[in-house]
Amino acid sequence: MKKWQKLGLGLLTVAAVTSLAACGNAGSKSGGDDFLYVFNGKGEIADPLKKVVEEYGKENNIKVKTYTLSVGTTNGNEVQTTEFSSKTPPTIFSSGTLTNWGPDSGDYMQDINKIDNAKLKKLADEIPAAQRLTAKNGENFGLPYNIEGYGYQVDKNVLKDLFDGDTYALLADLKAEPDYTSWQTFVKAVDTYIKDGTVSPVTVNGHTYTFAAEKKGLAKELNGVFVESGAELWTYQNHWVSFPLNTVFENVSAAYYAKGDEGIKDAKAALKSKIKGLDFEYSYMAGKNGAVKRGPDFIDSATGSYDASLANFVAHKGLFLKQGNWIYPNLLKLDKGIIDTMDLIPVKWPVQDSDIKIKDRDAKLFNTTIPAFVPNYFIINKQASKKQQEIAADFLAWLYTSDCGKKFLKEEAGFIMYNDLKDTTSPNKLNNAVAAYVAAGPTLGNPFDGTPGSFNDTIGDFLKKNYMTKEKWTEKDYDDYVDKSVKTWVDFKEQSGQ
Template sequence: MKKKWLSLLLVGAMTAGMLAGCGSSSSSDSADSTAADGAEAATPTPDSSTDYDFYIFNGKGEIADGMQAAVDAYSAEKGVKIKLFTLGSGADSAPVLRTELNSEHMPTIFTIQDSQYLQEYLEGGFSMDLAEATNEDFKALADAVPEANILTRDGSTNYGIPYTVEGYGYIVDTKMLASLFGEENVDAWIDAYKTASYEEFVAMVDACDDFIKNGSADPVVLSGKSFDFQAKDDLSGQLEGVFAVAGAEKWTYGDHLVNIAIDAVYPTSLDAANTTAEQLEAGHKLFERYAELADVLTAHGTTARGPELIESTTGSYDMQTQNFANHKAIFVKQGNWAYNGYVSANSEIGDTLTFLPIKLGATDDEILSGLTQEQINTSIPVFVPLYWAINAKCDEEEKEKAEAFLAWLYQTDEGIDFVKNQMSMIPWNADPNEVSAGYSLGDSILSYMAEGKTITNAYAGAPAGWAQYTLGQYLMENYVNKAEWPDDAYSDIADYLISSWEEAAGL
């Protein structure tokens, strides 16, 4: 119902678009807003200025300051006036964007999350096929986007320029590993973990849990190599759980965690978007493996699984950040976008963070996507989180100026410097063997890219919002609020995952 409503809303905007332009050929100040604090605060909206050459609607709040700096530099260099609007980090920009696309002065550049959201903007007539671009530098930029990273519904037509690439996995502080297993063993431990089996991973989690609770435990065995625990010291003595878990956040159980299993079913997000009911049902065993992984994660957190874990005061994103940054947990399942939060909570942690792969207990016989067990368990997902799109309804002069800006941002040394150093993003077109992200988690992602140890983000092809608001909500309300899970929990979760996806997709 939500999807149909949004389609009607955007298609209805086509009529308004015929009567309205995107902006003005004259210029104005950039407009940059951040979300107000507090749940009751009104959502900021763009100002009504029309004195600009083109208008950018940026959907990634984390880069607001860096994007404003880039816009200001470009404007000074080219004599172009740009209106920029950005909501604060964590705010849902979609409702404001829909309003803007229905307004008299629509954005020229706007944000699209993935192929599922693209469909709505295609139906509304807003998304320009980048093959229709007129700026030669921009056309070269669009042509250089790898096929695996294009924003598409048919597998070939590209409608977006990637913002960046991001990655996620289990984040660990190497200083904590040194405290647990000895500084001289940290590199060997990490190497052994990367190639360890799922069974060794689970045994490692149990051993760490014993150590935290009892002060001693049997050695950890990874890839057949044994690692002894050291006596508790000032760092390891602060541990309260193996994982920092944001138990009150639905995305903890949906989104990136379920993606590991979805990657084992579908080669790409487009394949997931075009799934049949039969293909979904064939993945039942892999979805059971996902449920098992969710069980391991939530049963070994800094807060015991049960009602307290899903309370916002104890299981929020902020509490997860604080618990990990302040050495209450060994691992946290997160992405490089969370880096600034950890450094804000503990400035000493920034240089010693690295990613480890999320292990899935699937066998080669169970995996359907063409990946192998070894590929899944030694890799991290690296993906495009957002795309820049050009508004097809704007006039040619305005689109040309917008195209020139994006070409400058991603093809010139000055533009790329803003992307890397002021927005803290990894340019999607960077050579991982030649560049540094300038911070530990970004460089960790680049190292996996350089080694070819990456998997995709196939869950982006699931029905929009399903992973978080349907699956995540279901796990939170029926399982994570209970200390013990029944014997048939994994199978029941897999059943619900399949049936709810089928219902959301109309299969």
């Protein structure tokens, strides 16, 4: 997803190297005037990245600096632009899209194919073609941070306390349920049980399940079905718009290079299905102290923040949390134990086969798999000096091959390694869930990273101000959302010369 919309203001800037436990010699010593500056767009890994960069600086006797965007605001592009204009611009930065930094937008991305570093080139060559950040000429612009995927996070222990019978069978059926009407019936039944304890059978994927006769254990903590972040527009724009965009764009590049209304004009029906699905999900919300309704308080930055939603989920106030495996570092801080019992269910929405224009995709696929993609890449700044590019290349090669670097990537950052998908030794169960969908295939892509201009910010803000503050949505509201989305898309395409 567009991490600048998911991630925000800088947490801290570090230019000094502190004394840390060594991971081993990272390479030959360099002169004290050499400099490595890593600009990181993923707030969840701020602390471990800072530590590993400092360790590399210590082992190689070079000055280092990190700047990380924290979770929660929308002006990351402005912050990064400021840093690129500074006296000491980043030598490595992160992006998941060509927008703003690619060949047609500033030309800041160095093609690894053109860098004289055999280890780094080997790492780049191992990136599957579908996961490469490239433009029109076979470029390979960066090393993947991770493979991310998202859907409804669920704690199996809560399901166990909610229902009698086989929890794992229920979980499997929730994943495999292709029918949106059946999903709605399930959600409504859970909501009713939470409110008044009504025990009834419910059918999921053709199998019948019954609620526990009396509320028990973690089920007694529930205040609603879904935990949401009303203040975080990326959770109801970027996350959700991915689905209708996947009906007309096969991948992020297709969205990025589309001209004018190409593609988006065919997504109107899917966009309407999306807003209906969003309406339903956001009608059964859980808060810290009870059920939550849309309204002015819902978008309050204190109660509707990303951090608040994670805290509410960990406290078992809601059954589902629509998030991805990137929440792993935060969960480690909140409640490490919950990770072992979590799993991932695909987002369900009322898409129809007739809405879908991409070959080999249908409504069943959309409701039984997840978007899985590379969200960000480590990219060398093409406009940095040759010496600094060499230092940056050495660091990235070390990061992905050394024991210290791989420990950071796999354990502390919790990444799925693009070049070692069969490795299941990571303690990150959220990654295991995503990897299972990727292995089963096919999954959906991330065309929201190819949206023009500030499309996601603009539509997200439109939803936040005009929809998330209103408890009931009408048919006209649905149509207005579709019209606004299409017009905004075309306007930004025209502004970019497309």
